[in-house]
Amino acid sequence: MNQYQFVDLVDAYPTHRRSPKDKCVPEELPALIKVLPGIAILSPNAEEALSLLSIPLPPTPSSIEQAADRLLSYGIGDSRKGWVIIRSGGLGAYVKTLDSRGQWIDAYWSINDSKRIVDVTGD
DSSP, X not given: OTTOEEEEEETTEEEEEXXXXXXXXXXXXXXXXXXXXXXXXXXXXXXXXXXXXXXXXXXXXXXHHHHHHHHHHTOOSGGGOOEEXXXXXXXXXXXXXXXXXXXXXXXXXXXXXXXXXXXTTOO
16 A cells, blocks of 8 residues: 555545654655545644654644644645644644634643653554
């Protein structure tokens, strides 16, 4: 399945897309734009989103919000009704659609819990 891995969950419609980190570079943006209409939720982490869009690191709330707006402008989901969720570590996660205001969701774990966190990716 070329450079993207799809997991089909319902009626052979790709509902989950996972990109390797080495594909989150500006040169891969055109390939991503081509598949965005078939993706309901795009959920990169902050570094991946900023890297893909050539937005300077480190991630800040403002740069993450800018990245979400740019990604949505490319047309995520059927009829551009998709969601972008940018996972941002200790900052939490930023969630937005074209039809809704962005919203920050607090991180589940705080810096005080760092000894209890083993693998944040679930892999």
